[in-house]
Amino acid sequence: MKFPFLKNSSEFIDRGIYFSKKNNFTEAILCFDKVLETDTDSTVALLHKGLALKELGRNEEAITVFDKVLEMESDNSSALYNKGLVLGNLGRNEEATSFIDRSIETKYNNSLNLYAEGNELKRCGKYDKALSFYTKALESNPNNVDALIAKGFVLDLLGVPPKGVILFFDKALQIEPSNVESQLHKGFLYNRIGKYQEAIECFDKALKIEPDNVRALYSKGVVLQFLKKYEEAISYCNKALEINPRHIKTLCTMVWILAHQKKYEAAMIYCDKAIEIEPEYVYALSYKGYLFFERDDFEEALKYYNKALEIDPSNFRSLHYKNKTLDKIEKSKKISFLNRLRH
Numbered sequence: 001m002k003f004p005f006l007k008n009s010s011e012f013i014d015r016g017i018y019f020s021k022k023n024n025f026t027e028a029i030l031c032f033d034k035v036l037e038t039d040t041d042s043t044v045a046l047l048h049k050g051l052a053l054k055e056l057g058r059n060e061e062a063i064t065v066f067d068k069v070l071e072m073e074s075d076n077s078s079a080l081y082n083k084g085l086v087l088g089n090l091g092r093n094e095e096a097t098s099f100i101d102r103s104i105e106t107k108y109n110n111s112l113n114l115y116a117e118g119n120e121l122k123r124c125g126k127y128d129k130a131l132s133f134y135t136k137a138l139e140s141n142p143n144n145v146d147a148l149i150a151k152g153f154v155l156d157l158l159g160v161p162p163k164g165v166i167l168f169f170d171k172a173l174q175i176e177p178s179n180v181e182s183q184l185h186k187g188f189l190y191n192r193i194g195k196y197q198e199a200i201e202c203f204d205k206a207l208k209i210e211p212d213n214v215r216a217l218y219s220k221g222v223v224l225q226f227l228k229k230y231e232e233a234i235s236y237c238n239k240a241l242e243i244n245p246r247h248i249k250t251l252c253t254m255v256w257i258l259a260h261q262k263k264y265e266a267a268m269i270y271c272d273k274a275i276e277i278e279p280e281y282v283y284a285l286s287y288k289g290y291l292f293f294e295r296d297d298f299e300e301a302l303k304y305y306n307k308a309l310e311i312d313p314s315n316f317r318s319l320h321y322k323n324k325t326l327d328k329i330e331k332s333k334k335i336s337f338l339n340r341l342r343h
Helices: 009-021 027-036 043-055 059-071 077-089 093-107 111-123 129-142 145-159 162-175 180-192 196-209 216-227 230-243 248-260 264-277 282-294 298-311 316-342
Strands: none
Touching: 009 027, 009 043, 027 043, 043 059, 043 077, 059 077, 077 093, 111 129, 111 145, 129 145, 145 162, 145 180, 162 180, 180 196, 180 216, 196 216, 216 230, 216 248, 230 248, 248 264, 248 282, 264 282, 264 316, 282 298, 282 316
């Protein structure tokens, strides 16, 4: 078999996986063997070769390959599990059960696997269960920085006071001082509880490590806005937009800053950009309603508050300003009626 366009191991592995998905296991094995010619210790190539051999019914060969993987990675749960399946194919049921049980035990005692399981639960909104997996991940490896950050994040979502959450980000930074995610999350929490100088320090540390980090730039802009340092805030938001012109949160922050300066026309430009990018972004719709409200265009304001509330009926800001807008419209009608009576 010729490989005229493939240049490196990664490309051969991708091609082999492609053939496996098409049930062309013989061609897949040729790709994995090509990798193993130059990298005999490639556990990825070995594992996928073993899987292909298993599918072809070449059970003894598959066992040999899985054993090579396990010599290098004794806790490779996939190699353990599939070796168990192959042993089952050969009628060696007691051995098969032993390897499958080991694979399950390894999977749920491995910090990285536990962390990954927690992420999946977090993605599904099952925060309590995700928390238990992050805790287990840290019991397995207390230095798992990603698990520390994830546990802090979930504790925050579950309503734990910021002081208790920040401890986890601090632990992560003790292990990995250059971890930007930990600095960002600390900054977000400090900002939320009004410790603006501490928040700025966190964002500055993040920017020292990653000067082009959009979240750090925009977040520093948010804090500067709260401190009423509007020109500095705009400067940081502009830096963020130079890197990512479609960053919705930065665009909306610019709307808010400019609105505070009563620069409604300029604010509207940023607001329209945000809505163009994400037409159902509630905050942008609500901000546009606010801009019309401040310009005394109450009918247009009401239209955008209604749009925001269709998407998120519990959006407090839109509810509050919708009621204020309805009051303004009602007063306007009364004044108009009285003026007609006078004439």
